[in-house]
Amino acid sequence: MALKNPHLYHLHISSNSGKNYQKILDKITQFQASNPKKKIYMMAFGNTSQPISESVIDAIKEYTDILSNKEKYKGYEDVVGNLQLRELICSRYYQPMGVTLEPSEIFIIDGAQSATGNISELFSKKSIIAVQNPMYPYFIESNLMMDKTRIVTLNCYEKNGFLPEKPQQKVDLMYLCFPNNPTGVTAKTNELKSFVNYALNHQSAIIFDGVYGKFVRTRDVPKSIYQIEGSKKCSIEINSFSKTANFTGVRLGWCVIPHELTVGDSSPSELNQMWKTRYKVKFWGASNLAQAAGIAVLSQRGQEESEATIQYYLNNASLLRKTLEYLGLKCFGGIDNPYIWVKGRQGLSSWEFFDYLLENTGIVGIPGCFFGTCGEGYLRLSALGHREDVEECVEGLNNST
Structure with missing residues (x-):
């Protein structure tokens, strides 16, 4: 039964x-x-409410023509994502921030939410998990679904500008979201640095929701966790085209697992390769049509439209x-x-x-x-x-x- x-x-x-x-x-x-x-x-x-931009629609139409042509037709992409798209994320998204990443550290996903929950599969069920309070409910619910119940909250109060308290105990994973959903607040460089230092000192991992990074206009507010020194050794970043390119229905994003990342008993590149294995077993890649649209978003014209x-x-x-x-x-x-x-x-x-x-x-x-x-x-x-x-x-x- x-x-x-x-x-x-x-x-x-x-x-x-x-x-x-x-x-x-x-x-x-x-x-x-x-x-x-x-x-x-x-x-x-x-x-989102605004239409997808003209250059991206043109790219979608062009790729639709490829899919309808017997000679040009394309099927499966690379399981971790179209190489051109991953290269563009490195060069057009991260390099202007002063962040250097390799395409092999980028994994294309079907929107941020699925990866934000599934990324926890990299870590033991015994992991102690810290989440901000208030927080996006999915951070907790996705872990409970996997029988991960050792969850502590990092309370955020108005008197502290809704910045989270530091863990009062050793935790293995920390979910951080900046700019934050739901409070809309941001963390400055020194504030994020304190969490990176905690993670490095305790062999913990940060799962950083950076979906709203491109909305940042204030100086000394990082758009990416990787703008913080040492963060590649302890941080996974998840991002999306949903809000910046009106892709809430297209479903496309990425997560970054640096080769330098190590926690507990792991070694360099091990978590990166474990996530690739999970892709092969449970995902097999985002839509190639959506990825063609993502490539167009990262073109010069596409970036101007996105801005x-x-x-x-x-x-x-x-x-x-x-x-x-x-x-x-x-x-x-x-x-x-x-x-x-x-x-x-x-x-x-x-x-x-x-x-x-x-x-x-x-x-x-x-x-x-x-x-x-x-x-x-x-x-x-x-x-x-x-x-x-x-x-x-x-x-x-x-x-x-």
Whole structure:
């Protein structure tokens, strides 16, 4: 008799993330039924709104022609990813930051989320795992799914600018996300350096979510963990085209496992080769059509188009944040990140603040408690929507005062 996976089953029946998403949708449905003439401003989810750029669409069309031509047709790519794409990630993404990587250290993935969870398979079930609080729920849920339950939280409080506390015990893995989702805050060079030093001193590994690195505009805020000295020896970085090139539906990204990386009983290049073996067993590569699109994103024209997209979302965030602050609400993020972390009015819980904004402004965010206990009393807003909606929402907020 086949038995279901007990770890996945218990996550299925106890997961708060699925329940919270459904609760948000149910509240929207109820509000619309009671207020059919009021407009909803959806700022809850991290889905992009702008079309894929012209040069990337041209590349997709060109590759579609290749797939439809018997003489030119291509099937499987290299299991770890198209070599040209990996070379471009090294030369066009990392080299301008002063970071030198080899294509053999780059692994192409189908979006950041799958790799962020699956990367934990490199490490023992006995690993002690540290995550920020508040944090993206998947960091915890993906580990629980693999029966990794030795999880500690690095609490992030407003008084410390939502930067995480250092582990009070030895941990084996640390999940760090900067610029952060959900709080939108960034870490300066010296702040990231302290975590790299911890990892080096304790033979720990950092799993660094760098998806929003290209949004950084502030000096002395690293776009990549590899801008920190010594980080290649202890850090894995995960990145994506989703937010910078509007690839939320295309699904393409990469992770970096440096040859220098060693933890515990591992030797140089061993973890890199173990991850390659896992690819051959459980993945076999991202879509070649998506990878052709990624190559176009990293062309000179594609990078210019991508920068325009990033600035569009940052302008959305700036406009929204300034208005919320004008109305007396305390905000974080929205400067080097498309997310704004808003503190609720005094005495309101996250869900009460959610209800207050929805009922009075039509704005839908995600209650901060969704992201952990340290998120209670806050709300995350996404500025990845349409400019006209943000402007209309801002005008409504100003007129309500």
